[in-house]
Amino acid sequence: MHSTILFAASGKVYSVSSPDGQIKACITVGDKIFLSAYWNDEQMISPSPLSLTFESFVWGVAPKVRSHKEVTVSESIVPVYGNNRIIPDHYRELTLKFRGDYSLIVRAYNQGFAYRFQGNLKEELVVYDEELGLNFSGTVGLREPQDQGYETVWEYKKVSEMEPDKKLYLPLLFDITYESGKNVKLAVTESDVRNYPGLFLKRSVFGENSFQTIFEKYPLSTKYGGFRNFMEMPDEVAPYIARVEGTKAFPWRTFVIAGDDRELVNNTLVFCLATPQLLQETDWIKPGQVLWDWWHDYNIEGVGFETGINNNTYRYLIDFAAEHSIPYINIDWQWSEYKDLMDFNPDVNVPELVKYAEKKNVKVFVWAIAYTLERQMQEAMDMFHDWGVAGIKVDFFGRDDQVAVDMYERIARSAAQRKLMVNFHGCSKPTGLERAYPNIMNYEAVKGAEGNKWSEEITPDHDLDIVFIRQICGPMDYTPGAMRNFTKGRYQVPYPPGSQGTRCHQLAMYVVFPQPLVMLNDMPTAYAREPEYFNILKSIPVNWDETRVIAAETGEYVVVAKRKDNIWYLGAMTNWNQREVDVDLSFLGTGTYHVTRVIDGVNANKIATDYRILQDKTDRSKTITINLKQGGGAFYRFTPEN
Numbered sequence: 001m002h003s004t005i006l007f008a009a010s011g012k013v014y015s016v017s018s019p020d021g022q023i024k025a026c027i028t029v030g031d032k033i034f035l036s037a038y039w040n041d042e043q044m045i046s047p048s049p050l051s052l053t054f055e056s057f058v059w060g061v062a063p064k065v066r067s068h069k070e071v072t073v074s075e076s077i078v079p080v081y082g083n084n085r086i087i088p089d090h091y092r093e094l095t096l097k098f099r100g101d102y103s104l105i106v107r108a109y110n111q112g113f114a115y116r117f118q119g120n121l122k123e124e125l126v127v128y129d130e131e132l133g134l135n136f137s138g139t140v141g142l143r144e145p146q147d148q149g150y151e152t153v154w155e156y157k158k159v160s161e162m163e164p165d166k167k168l169y170l171p172l173l174f175d176i177t178y179e180s181g182k183n184v185k186l187a188v189t190e191s192d193v194r195n196y197p198g199l200f201l202k203r204s205v206f207g208e209n210s211f212q213t214i215f216e217k218y219p220l221s222t223k224y225g226g227f228r229n230f231m232e233m234p235d236e237v238a239p240y241i242a243r244v245e246g247t248k249a250f251p252w253r254t255f256v257i258a259g260d261d262r263e264l265v266n267n268t269l270v271f272c273l274a275t276p277q278l279l280q281e282t283d284w285i286k287p288g289q290v291l292w293d294w295w296h297d298y299n300i301e302g303v304g305f306e307t308g309i310n311n312n313t314y315r316y317l318i319d320f321a322a323e324h325s326i327p328y329i330n331i332d333w334q335w336s337e338y339k340d341l342m343d344f345n346p347d348v349n350v351p352e353l354v355k356y357a358e359k360k361n362v363k364v365f366v367w368a369i370a371y372t373l374e375r376q377m378q379e380a381m382d383m384f385h386d387w388g389v390a391g392i393k394v395d396f397f398g399r400d401d402q403v404a405v406d407m408y409e410r411i412a413r414s415a416a417q418r419k420l421m422v423n424f425h426g427c428s429k430p431t432g433l434e435r436a437y438p439n440i441m442n443y444e445a446v447k448g449a450e451g452n453k454w455s456e457e458i459t460p461d462h463d464l465d466i467v468f469i470r471q472i473c474g475p476m477d478y479t480p481g482a483m484r485n486f487t488k489g490r491y492q493v494p495y496p497p498g499s500q501g502t503r504c505h506q507l508a509m510y511v512v513f514p515q516p517l518v519m520l521n522d523m524p525t526a527y528a529r530e531p532e533y534f535n536i537l538k539s540i541p542v543n544w545d546e547t548r549v550i551a552a553e554t555g556e557y558v559v560v561a562k563r564k565d566n567i568w569y570l571g572a573m574t575n576w577n578q579r580e581v582d583v584d585l586s587f588l589g590t591g592t593y594h595v596t597r598v599i600d601g602v603n604a605n606k607i608a609t610d611y612r613i614l615q616d617k618t619d620r621s622k623t624i625t626i627n628l629k630q631g632g633g634a635f636y637r638f639t640p641e642n
Contacts, residue, residue: 010034010047014068016094018108023257025106025113027096033060033104035132037113039257042178043137044186050104051131052117052250055240057100059117060131064099071095077272080438081287081516082475083547083562087268101246112256112269114191121246128240129215132253134188134201136209141175143469143555144168150429150445153457154465156555159209167214168201170429171256173264173469173554185264185554187256187472191273193431194409196251197241198400215241216401230338231398232371242402251431256472262549264468265558271474274432284419285439286390287516287542288327290365291317295450295479295521296496302525309334310347315356320524322360324538328390329357330519332367339372341380351387363390365423370397374407381414391421391441391517400428412437423477423517430474441517446470448478449521453497460501460631461555461575467512468554479519480509481537483526485608488576488630496523501631502608503533504600508633510540511571512560518542532613536598536635540569548587557628561587568593570636574628578605581626585638588620593638604629617641 011030017023028034034047051060070092077087091109098104101120107113119125136159143154144162150169159174171189190199197215204210217237225233244250252273258264298308305312317329335350337343344350354364366389373380373394384392394411397404408424415422416439425444434440446466451458470476484498491500499506510518520527520537527534541564550559550570557574559581568588572581595618601610608631618624618638626634 012065014094014096016070016092016106016108018110018113019072019090019092020110022110022259023108023113025108025115027094027104027106029063029065029096031062033063035115037255039184039259040182042180042182042184044176044184044257045255046135046137048135049131049133050115052127053129053131055126055128059098059100059102065096066099067097069095079271079435080277080282080285081543083266083514083544084268085545087272089272091272107273109269109272111258111263111267112254114252114254114269114273116192116252117250119246119248119250123246125244125246125248126240127242127244130213130241130250132213133204133206134211135207136174136176138176138178140209143173143175143465145172147447150427151447151451153447153462154469159203162203164203164205166202170199170201171469171472172201185258185261187264187469189254189256189270189429189431189473191252191254191270191432192249192275193251193405194275194433195244195402195406197402198405198428199251199253200400216399217241218243219401219403226396226398228338230369230371230396233398234401261468261554262552264472264554265549265552265560266547267472270430270432270472271435275436277438278436279416279438282438285421285441286327287441289538289542290328290330290517290519291321291326291524292330292332292479292519292521293317294330294332295453295519296523296526299496299523300525301523309345311349311353314348314353317524318353318357318360318362321362324534326362326520326538328363328365328517330365330367330393332393335366338369341368341372341376341383350389354387354389358388365389365391365393365421367393367395370394370407370411370426373411377410377414381418381420384420385418389420391415391423391439393423393425395425397424397427408433409437412440415439421517425477429470432474434474442475442477442515444477445473446476446478448476449480449482449499452482452493452499454493456491456493456500458500459576460505460573463501463505463509464555464557464573464575467558467573468552471514475514475516477515477517477519478509478513479521480506480513481519481521482506483522483530487605487608502600502604502629502633503611504598504604504635505573505631505633507537507598507635508571508573510537511562511569511635512558512573516542533598533611536596536613536637550583550587551581557581559583559626566640568638570634570638572626572628572634574632576631578630578632579628581628583624583626585618585620585622585624588638589640590620592617592619592641594641596637596639598635600627600629600632600634604632
């Protein structure tokens, strides 16, 4: 039996288990609704209250179950692009229908579980609060976000050492250890957040290992604020958090569970829970590499014109992209006035550049502030379509209230109607909206390479945290590709910018990180100086058929193999600790493979730009040893010989 009903002193207990039986989620219905969860018979979450508070009633208080239903689902998802051509969608689901015309739905997968409330009422509902009083069992540590935002670094702490009122941005990765010696990782995030505020947590005063929810209130009016007043920040807010239809399916509260750290790296739970694809035609949606202008500050060496935000610079980028078969360039800020997309910079003629690029088989992305685009949506989207741009990079959201969260879908839908792709920046974490709207190519929501321009926090240690925390949510625009690389302790914010860790650490990101629209962040002339290296970099796919995580330890190192057609690519990254990693090549097919290796050079601990490109042959019977220097990495390409 995958679903059972138990009787306890506090009420009736309904449970549903994952297909492999390792995960069990329980709902206790007594004076309130409580959630608890188990992994391999160890309790991860002790009874935790769930409820939704509306204007005149509460779901989850004095609940009465009218019926319960159990189903098993075994299907497959075929995404438009991503890490896997086919994603298994296997789960067991329990639906509890309650008096008051609402339901609680719980799904258990082999990779975690989730629950959501579902309404069945005719009238509009005003939501004042949503309760998840999350109580953990065992000895619990947390990789605590250090910044008030999604672009954060993390620091490991015991939950008991944390401040009680700090607003914690998801995803949150917990580390639970039991007296038995067992250890499990549990990541808390959410999926299918549509027309509803984003979820935050804070440590609760009601227990040593307890947390409670935080939501941003519904904005009644806004004023300019944030960086350069680019954002519209709430000025006056309502006492409630959302206004929704009575039939609303509320967001999935999502719990990713990993007994093996490798299970965190290619986890698809958020995507599987999200609304299925809403777009009928998708052949115009094409992932690819992008030459990025902003990171290297529009610098190009050895040319006869003054570089900057001007037509000559962009023509050069287009020419370079065409020469190297790079499908996209990006035109970032200052091509128009910030608060008026129709007030053009006379030095940048975007429609002319788009036509110039089109003749060379290159497409263009253009940048816009989210709130400017929101105000000029119809006119601006029509203009972009008429110009023939491939997509838009939308930046500076800065909020997670209901109105701001709904902007993502409004923008994606409006863009899709005009066959425009979207890259969200300065944004919230992904919650699977890219499944419904696959024209959403990427999200930032990560402290990535842009921070190298003003900070020393973007270290290899941080990069390895990203793999196991932020990456759980979905694709991310980290923007790798730095050609000026620095060893530990030698990084002082340079100009032009650089990165910490080895060159191969940067190269491996193109395999390890999920980034369907991936930037080449450095100046074209920096790539041109190293043609053999650049030929390898630009050949790395962005859309994959299969992904396997070979080895991984949270925050320490990772080895990922990805297949495109019959060619396998392998990326390995380590933190500041030098190490050797043995890799069994049994994931390869039969026969002999030609191997191209880009590995840390012998002196990479002293000169981070030191690397070697080697050619070899191998087969699936072999085990290779990868020597990763401090902050190092490695790239392998396995091409079958016949």
